[in-house]
Amino acid sequence: DTGVSQDPRHKITKRGQNVTFRCDPISEHNRLYWYRQTLGQGPEFLTYFQNEAQLEKSRLLSDRFSAERPKGSFSTLEIQRTEQGDSAMYLCASHPEGGLQDTQYFGPGTRLTVL
Amino acid sequence: EDQVTQSPEALRLQEGESSSLNCSYTVSGLRGLFWYRQDPGKGPEFLFTLYSAGEEKEKERLKATLTKKESFLHITAPKPEDSATYLCAVRELGGSNYKLTFGKGTLLTVNP
Numbered sequence: 001d002t003g004v005s006q007d008p009r010h011k012i013t014k015r016g017q018n019v020t021f022r023c024d025p026i027s028e029h030n031r032l033y034w035y036r037q038t039l040g041q042g043p044e045f046l047t048y049f050q051n052e053a054q055l056e057k058s059r060l061l062s063d064r065f066s067a068e069r070p071k072g073s074f075s076t077l078e079i080q081r082t083e084q085g086d087s088a089m090y091l092c093a094s095h096p097e098g099g100l101q102d103t104q105y106f107g108p109g110t111r112l113t114v115l
Numbered sequence: 116e117d118q119v120t121q122s123p124e125a126l127r128l129q130e131g132e133s134s135s136l137n138c139s140y141t142v143s144g145l146r147g148l149f150w151y152r153q154d155p156g157k158g159p160e161f162l163f164t165l166y167s168a169g170e171e172k173e174k175e176r177l178k179a180t181l182t183k184k185e186s187f188l189h190i191t192a193p194k195p196e197d198s199a200t201y202l203c204a205v206r207e208l209g210g211s212n213y214k215l216t217f218g219k220g221t222l223l224t225v226n227p
Binding site: 004006031033035040041042043044045048050055056091095102103104105106107108109111 | 119146147149151156157158159160161164202204206211212213214215216217218219220
């Protein structure tokens with residue numbers, strides 16, 4: 001399978017717990033994006049990486065959220081002290097650098113439920 | 116202020132009944148307009164990218180068109196398996212962030 005993969009697919013946690021999600025982009029895609037999608041809404045941009053560098057963060061990404069992409073390969077998104085408002089689908093997307101190669105390919109998402 | 120507005124929010128068709136979905140956008144400069152299909156509980160699946168007014172792209176029963184203010188996704192003789200949420204997104208000109216701004220989507224249901 002050469003698509004974007006995400007793990008876990010579903011996560012149920014209690015308010016106040018920390019959670020971490022993983023995204024493996026398509027091989028050789030050096031740009032990686034995180035989005036959040038709530039019910040009835042389109043995905044909203046959270047942050048993006050070019051290789052290992054995190055270049056922009058949305059104001060949606062509070063201090064409780066942190067993302068990394070060590071070595072420019074897979075990425076992790078951690079949420080500390082989860083709140084019920086964090087319940088959403090967290091989507092990862094990737095695309096290669098340059099020219100018209102800007103179509104983002106999405107993974108299956110991680111569905112987070114905070115009780 | 117919404118940059119991407121999709122209409123209708125929901126559309127119910129009979130199998131074989133053709134129709135169109137609308138995506139209107141307000142950005143200072145358009146780098147690209149993207150259509151995705153999303154099935155329940157899954158990530159968006161790429162359909163089309165349009166870059167300039169007048170451009171059209173087709174795939175099976177779907178055809179996407181672009182003007183300076185809006186895009187249409189035409190569905191010809193739809194089948195039940197075309198039932199999904201169709202998302203429109205734009206990428207603005209300028210900067211190195213290729214982030215997409217999405218509309219809320221149109222939920223399409225095709226009845227047999």
